[in-house]
Amino acid sequence: MNTAILPGKKDPPRRRRPSDSPFTWGFWVALGFIVLVVLAAATARWSAPHDPLQLDLLDTLAPPSGAHLLGTDEGGRDTLSRLLWGAQTGLFGPLAVVAISLVAGVPLGLLAAGRGGIVDLAVSRMTDLVLAFPVLLLSILAVALYGAGFLTTVVALGVAFVPSVIRLTRSLASTEKNREYINAYRSLGFGPLRIYGLHILPNILGVILAHAVVHFGYALTDLAVLSFLGFGVQAPDSDWGLMVHEGQQALLQGSPWQSMISGGVIVATVLAFNVVGLRLADAVGKEDLV
Amino acid sequence: MPVLRWTIPRIIQLVLTLLVASLVVYGSVFLVPGDPATLLGGGKALSPEALAVIRERYGLDDGFLTQYWHWLTGLFSGDLGQSAQYRQPVSAIIESRVATTVELVLLAGLLVVVLGIGAGAIAALRGKRVDDAITFGVTILAAVPSFVAAIVLIFLFSVQLEWLPSGGDGEGFVGTLSHLLLPAIALAVSFMAVVARISRSAMRREMVREHVELARSRGLPNGLVVRRHILWNALPPISTVVAMVLAGLIGGTTIVESAFGLHGLGSLLVNSVQSKDFPIVQAVVLMMVAAFVVANTLADLLALIINPKARKGAGL
Amino acid sequence: MTEPLFEVEDLTMTLRAGHGKTILRSVSVGASAGEAIGLIGESGAGKSTTARALLGMTPPEAAVHGTVRVLGTDVLSLRRSRLQRFRAENVALIAQDPRASVNPMHGIEVFLTEAMRANRNLSKAEARRRAAAALEQVGLDPEKVLRSYPHEVSGGLQRVVIAAAVAVEPRLLIADEPSTALDVASQATVISLLRRVARRSGAGLVLVTHNIEVAASVCDRLVVMRAGSVVETGTTDQVLRRPLAEYTRALIEATRAVSGATDRDDFPGNATESAHA
Numbered sequence: 001m002n003t004a005i006l007p008g009k010k011d012p013p014r015r016r017r018p019s020d021s022p023f024t025w026g027f028w029v030a031l032g033f034i035v036l037v038v039l040a041a042a043t044a045r046w047s048a049p050h051d052p053l054q055l056d057l058l059d060t061l062a063p064p065s066g067a068h069l070l071g072t073d074e075g076g077r078d079t080l081s082r083l084l085w086g087a088q089t090g091l092f093g094p095l096a097v098v099a100i101s102l103v104a105g106v107p108l109g110l111l112a113a114g115r116g117g118i119v120d121l122a123v124s125r126m127t128d129l130v131l132a133f134p135v136l137l138l139s140i141l142a143v144a145l146y147g148a149g150f151l152t153t154v155v156a157l158g159v160a161f162v163p164s165v166i167r168l169t170r171s172l173a174s175t176e177k178n179r180e181y182i183n184a185y186r187s188l189g190f191g192p193l194r195i196y197g198l199h200i201l202p203n204i205l206g207v208i209l210a211h212a213v214v215h216f217g218y219a220l221t222d223l224a225v226l227s228f229l230g231f232g233v234q235a236p237d238s239d240w241g242l243m244v245h246e247g248q249q250a251l252l253q254g255s256p257w258q259s260m261i262s263g264g265v266i267v268a269t270v271l272a273f274n275v276v277g278l279r280l281a282d283a284v285g286k287e288d289l290v
Numbered sequence: 291m292p293v294l295r296w297t298i299p300r301i302i303q304l305v306l307t308l309l310v311a312s313l314v315v316y317g318s319v320f321l322v323p324g325d326p327a328t329l330l331g332g333g334k335a336l337s338p339e340a341l342a343v344i345r346e347r348y349g350l351d352d353g354f355l356t357q358y359w360h361w362l363t364g365l366f367s368g369d370l371g372q373s374a375q376y377r378q379p380v381s382a383i384i385e386s387r388v389a390t391t392v393e394l395v396l397l398a399g400l401l402v403v404v405l406g407i408g409a410g411a412i413a414a415l416r417g418k419r420v421d422d423a424i425t426f427g428v429t430i431l432a433a434v435p436s437f438v439a440a441i442v443l444i445f446l447f448s449v450q451l452e453w454l455p456s457g458g459d460g461e462g463f464v465g466t467l468s469h470l471l472l473p474a475i476a477l478a479v480s481f482m483a484v485v486a487r488i489s490r491s492a493m494r495r496e497m498v499r500e501h502v503e504l505a506r507s508r509g510l511p512n513g514l515v516v517r518r519h520i521l522w523n524a525l526p527p528i529s530t531v532v533a534m535v536l537a538g539l540i541g542g543t544t545i546v547e548s549a550f551g552l553h554g555l556g557s558l559l560v561n562s563v564q565s566k567d568f569p570i571v572q573a574v575v576l577m578m579v580a581a582f583v584v585a586n587t588l589a590d591l592l593a594l595i596i597n598p599k600a601r602k603g604a605g606l
Numbered sequence: 607m608t609e610p611l612f613e614v615e616d617l618t619m620t621l622r623a624g625h626g627k628t629i630l631r632s633v634s635v636g637a638s639a640g641e642a643i644g645l646i647g648e649s650g651a652g653k654s655t656t657a658r659a660l661l662g663m664t665p666p667e668a669a670v671h672g673t674v675r676v677l678g679t680d681v682l683s684l685r686r687s688r689l690q691r692f693r694a695e696n697v698a699l700i701a702q703d704p705r706a707s708v709n710p711m712h713g714i715e716v717f718l719t720e721a722m723r724a725n726r727n728l729s730k731a732e733a734r735r736r737a738a739a740a741l742e743q744v745g746l747d748p749e750k751v752l753r754s755y756p757h758e759v760s761g762g763l764q765r766v767v768i769a770a771a772v773a774v775e776p777r778l779l780i781a782d783e784p785s786t787a788l789d790v791a792s793q794a795t796v797i798s799l800l801r802r803v804a805r806r807s808g809a810g811l812v813l814v815t816h817n818i819e820v821a822a823s824v825c826d827r828l829v830v831m832r833a834g835s836v837v838e839t840g841t842t843d844q845v846l847r848r849p850l851a852e853y854t855r856a857l858i859e860a861t862r863a864v865s866g867a868t869d870r871d872d873f874p875g876n877a878t879e880s881a882h883a
Contacts, residue, residue, distance in 0.1 A: 132311050132583050134541035137575055141315070144563040144571045145322045145329075221435045225545055228437045229560055241437070248441060248549070252456060256445045263438035271433035500706035507661050508721040508774070509694030512686070518720070523711050597711060598755040 023279060030275035037269055041087035050078035052085045052238045061255045071257040073243070074250050079258050083265055085238035090269065093154050093232075094219035098212050100158025101165045106208065108162070109169025110196050113177060123170070127163035135160040135222060143231040153232040157222055161215055168211055172204040206284040213277030217270045224266050240266050296594065304587050311579045312365075315572050316358050326350055330568050331374055347372065365576075371569035375562065380573050384555065388577075390459060391554035393466065394547070395539050397474040398481075402535055406482040407528060410489025411521065414497060424486070432483035436542050440476040440549040447472060457551035473546040481535040488531045492524035499523070526593040533589030537582045609678070611637040611778060611810040612660055617672035619655065619664065619834075629668065630655055631834040637827070639777070642804060642811040644821030644842070646857070647831035653814045656831070657780050660812065661697055662689045677777060694725035698771035700800075702783040704763035708756040715752045718770050725774070740773035741766070743806075744799055764788060764796050772803045779804055782814045797824060818861045822846055830854045 040047065049069070056076030064071045070079040112123040130138070135157065142156035143149075176182065177200060185195050226232035227241030235242060240262045247259030319326045327344045328336065336344075344350070348371070349357050364370065370380035413424035448456035460469030496502065497520045505515045543556030551557070555574050562570040594600050612635075619630040630652045637643045645653035655665070659674050662681040674682050677696055684692060701707045708717050718737035722728045728736070738748035744765040751759055751766065759766060764784060771779055781800055785793040801824045804811040815821050821828055821842075828845045830838040830853065838851045849855045 129307070129310055129314070132307055133575075133579055134537040134582060136538075136541035136544065137578055140541075140544060140559060140563055141318060141571070141575055144566070144568065145318055148564075217433070221433075225435055225437055229544065229548060230564065244437060244441060248444075251441055251445050252449060254449060256441075256449070259441045260445065263441055266435065267430075267433050267438055270435070271430060274433055275429065499709075500701055500703065501709045503663070504699055504701055504707050505709070505720075507663065507693060507697070507699040508725075509690045509692070510721060510724050511690065514720070514724055518712065518716075519709050523709065598713070599710060599757045 023283070026275055027279045030272040030279075033268060033272040034276065037087050037091065037272075040084045041091050044081075044084040044088060048078075048081035048084045050081040052077060052081040053236055054078070061250050061257075063255075063257055070261050073246060073258045079243075079261060082238040082243060083240070083262060086240045086243065086262070086265075089150065089233055089237070089239050090220065090224075090266075093150065093223040094216045096154045097157045097161060097219035097223070098216050100155065101161035101215065102208070102212060104159075105162045105165025106169050106201075109166040110173050110201065112166065112170045113173035114192055114196055120170075123166060127166050130160065130163045133160070135218075136225065139222065139226055140229075140231065143226070148231045148234065150233045153223060153226045157219055157226075161219065164215075165208070165211075169204065169208060172207055173200050176200045176203055207281065210277060210281035210284050213273060213280055215277075217273035217277060220266070220273065221270050297591075300587055300590070304583060307583055308580055311583070312362060312576055313358060315576050315579070316361055317354070319568060319572075320354065329566065365573075370573040373562075373567055373570050375565045375567040375570075380569050383558065383570065384573060384577070387554050387558050390470075390552055391543050391547070391556055394470055394473055394477065394543055394552065394554060394556075395536075397467075397470055398477040398539050398542075399532075399536065401474060401478040402481045402485055402539070403532060405478075406485025407489045407521075409482070409486040411493055411516070413486070413490045414493035415516065415520075421490075425490070428483045428486045428490075431479050432487065434479050434483075435545075436476045436480065437545050437549055439479045440473070440546055443472045443476050444550075459553055469550075469552070473550045473552060476549070477539060477542050477546045481538055485528065485531060485535060489524065489528050492527045493520050496520045496523045522596065525596050529589045529592045529596075533586045536585045540578045540582055609639055610675075611639045611641060612674070612676040614656065614659065615673045615675070617656065617659060617670070617674060619668040619670050621665070622667050622669055629665070629834050630659075632672070633831075633834070633836055635829050635836065635839070637810060637812075640808050640810055641827065642801075642813065642825045644825035644828045645812060645814045645831060646816065646818055646821050646828055647837075648816055648857075650833070651831040652834040653829075653831050654782050657782055657812050657814045660778065660780060661693060661699060691725075694721065694774075696776060697778045697780060698774055698776035700764075700767050700771050700779065700781040700784045703787040704767050705756070705760070705787075707767050708763060710756050712755075713752075714754050714756065714759065714766060717756070717766070718752070718773060721770070721774050736773055737769070740769040743772065743803065744769045761792065764792065765799065768796070768799060768803060772807055772809075775807065776809055778810045778812065780812045780814075783816070784813070785820060786815070786817075793820075800824060818846075818857055830857065 054077060056072065058076065059068075059072055060074050060076045062068055062072040062076075068078050068080065070083065072078055073082070108123055112120040133141075138160045139153055139156040142159075143152055146152045173196070177195075182195060182199065185199060223232055224239075224241030224244070227239045228245045230245070233239035233242055235246070243262035244259050244266070247255075247257070247262065250256070251259045319329055322329060325341070327341045327348075327350055330348055330350075331340065331344045349360050352360070361371075368381050370384065372378070373380050373383055376383055409424055409428065413421045413428075444456045447454045454472050455469055456472075458469055460466045499519075502515060502519050505519050543554060544560050545556070546552070547554045547557035548560050555577065559571060559574045559578075561567075562574070614633055614635045617630055617633045618628065621627045621629060633652065633656055635643070635645075635656065645657060647653050658664070659670075660676055660681070662674075662684060664670050664682070670682060672682075673680055676692075679692055679696075681689065681692060708714070715734065715737065718740070719728075719730070719733035722733040722736060723730065734752065738752065741748040741751055746759075746762050746765055746769065751762070756763060756766075768784075779800075784800060785796045788796060797820055800811070800813070803809075804824075811824070813821055813824055818828075825842055828838075828840065828842050829836055830845065830851065832853050838845060838849065838854050840850075845854060846858065849858060
């Protein structure tokens with residue numbers, strides 16, 4: 001019998017409507033909040049109503065009022081002023097962590113993808129080793145060795161974040177380097193530095209930066225955690241994680257204001273960076289970030 | 291035994307990773323400028339005699355590899371050194387604390403797996419409105435660090451409602467559980483959200499497969515279709531993420547044990563870092579890394595057991 | 607004429623999203639018990655959508671009007687549990703790509719026996735026995751295949767799917783492009799197998815295909831569809847020899863042009879002259 005067929009056709013898949021734009025109202029609200037936090041950090045010197053370090057033992061653990069919009073801590077310091085100043089370390093820390101991880105991770109990832117062979121193997125084994133340590137544990141180990149402080153925690157976290165940047169860059173670059181146009185450049189005699197620097201990197205940078213925004217949120221959380229444990233920013237400096245810790249005693253006695261408010265600010269900021277980062281990653285075409 | 295063909299290389303890899311990790315943990319002391327004896331002695335200014343004792347005990351005058359070998363063989367015979375702070379063998383201190391941490395991680399892990407996969411499954415299967423609500427909640431919970439969750443839970447359930455204790459270890463089954471419940475929830479919250487998000491997207495990917503449509507066309511009960519053809523197929527990515535989450539849970543015990551005043555390995559690590567009790571720091575870090583690496587290997591094994599094609603490929 | 611197998615009356619489906627695209631436009635089709643019906647047309651003609659409506663499966667984002675009655679049951683109005691029972695007792699689907707039709711994570715035995723076990727409470731042993739019998743019917747070695755996983759029986763997988771369909775003794779078989787994803791050699795086997803099992807079991811058959819020759823070789827009657835509407839209905843012979851619609855003629859010409867064979871006697875439609883509706 002004769003069963004020759006028309007050119008193989010498949011019915012189009014009957015699922016999924018076209019996905020909506022990633023830039024929802026949630027994205028814009030989150031972005032707006034980030035701008036607000038950045039403004040707070042930049043203008044803390046002028047916008048803070050009080051000196052964040054000024055003790056006032058006659059007005060401790062005050063609930064929000066006209067004099068202190070968000071109340072005072074157990075030393076009588078103004079919570080709002082401390083939050084505004086805390087935005088500086090709150091933003092600068094993660095920024096430094098992400099910068100370290102990108103500066104070290106992207107070149108290593110490109111190198112691993114470009115050279116392959118033994119270089120690739122060495123880089124992969126190194127990342128595997130660092131990934132065997134939970135991020136927080138690595139930072140705590142660093143604190144044990146080099147002593148507590150903002151600088152130690154920022155550098156340790158930056159190093160801890162390098163492996164995932166390497167992995168991402170390596171996999172993106174490996175896919176990209178096999179594209180047709182890259183072969184064309186290669187056949188034209190372009191050197192690897194030029195190909196990777198001018199053609200591959202710009203094409204994968206969007207995805208890497210979207211990840212960096214998500215990492216920013218993680219770094220903010222981890223730095224706050226380390227401050228909370230007493231390993232990061234040291235008293236009496238203003239820092240959100242430290243403020244949660246300092247308010248815990250008062251919270252147990254029924255005055256939750258300081259801990260709750262600074263905890264809330266941390267959650268809101270991390271949330272904002274998560275939302276913006278995931279939406280950006282969506283927009284550049286990478287779902288399923290962890 | 292074909293099982294061994296996959297297992298043996300993985301176990302060799304696991305042992306190698308642990309060896310290198312132990313080398314890093316042990317060697318880290320020598321990366322710090324200054325005298326390791328000072329660090330091992332608690333970082334304080336010690337008399338030359340005391341330093342000599344430490345030097346003797348840790349064999350610091352031998353070559354690095356000899357010292358490392360000495361330390362490593364000590365680990366296997368249960369000799370983890372002497373705590374500078376407690377003046378006790380490290381192994382005895384760890385032994386008295388390990389149970390709390392294991393229980394805490396198991397309880398939190400249970401919450402993460404059951405509630406995380408459960409919420410992800412409901413979001414994937416139950417229509418747009420439920421999906422939107424769960425996705426919204428999950429997005430927010432993912433941004434809640436465990437120490438913030440801890441203070442909120444303490445304030446609500448211990449200070450306001452007075453249902454559960456705000457700290458301490460507790461006695462007996464009920465006592466232990468009531469003291470571990472809030473810490474476990476605080477620890478689990480953000481990881482639960484991560485697992486829920488991955489479960490949702492993995493199940494949504496699986497539920498539109500043609501074999502699922504075919505299973506439905508055969509009139510199979512919904513529960514069977516969901517369990518056998520959607521959830522089961524979505525397990526490999528979920529188990530990978532659960533293993534990653536476990537790293538977070540293990541590291542996170544440092545936070546919640548400190549916040550709730552539990553006497554486990556996490557708070558021991560934090561105290562020991564503060565008091566520069568380095569032998570304890572080394573031992574606890576290495577134990578946590580080992581637990582994490584083993585869990586990752588188990589997750590890989592699980593993914594293989596689930597997927598027959600990968601199983602054949604691995605020679606099982 | 608025996609009791610009707612199914613009656614689709616005035617079935618219209620409109621997508622809610624976008625610009626409200628109409629994917630089915632007042633489609634009416636019917637068949638009597640034991641009949642083999644071919645739904646033919648190009649992709650996007652609505653033939654798969656029509657066939658799936660017989661199973662009570664409609665696109666979730668579509669507004670549906672009209673009735674679909676299968677073996678006297680109004681399937682579109684059934685609640686979930688009743689619909690489940692209806693599917694379990696009456697119909698079986700054979701889909702286009704066998705590799706996608708069988709869950710790769712479970713063994714073939716699970717695929718073959720799960721419907722019998724879940725829907726009819728058969729014991730494991732009895733379900734296995736029936737599955738083995740069905741595999742023999744489609745010419746596969748039961749002992750070997752029952753112990754295999756889907757990726758291990760790549761060649762014969764569509765036959766496994768057909769075995770699973772006949773094993774539950776359905777009264778209506780729905781085959782949606784069952785040979786399209788296969789290589790040329792397997793296509794012929796699968797189509798002749800389908801014809802044989804449908805005849806032997808006495809089940810009605812709905813064959814969805816874009817290939818008019820495949821349809822002609824199996825079906826008693828053909829329904830030609832285009833852009834969501836029925837263009838022409840008739841016995842296979844009528845449609846092939848005296849197509850009424852210009853579109854049907856074009857479709858036949860296109861098939862001949864591709865197959866190259868214009869020998870009328872070799873045209874498989876000639877074999878089917880029975881069962882006029």
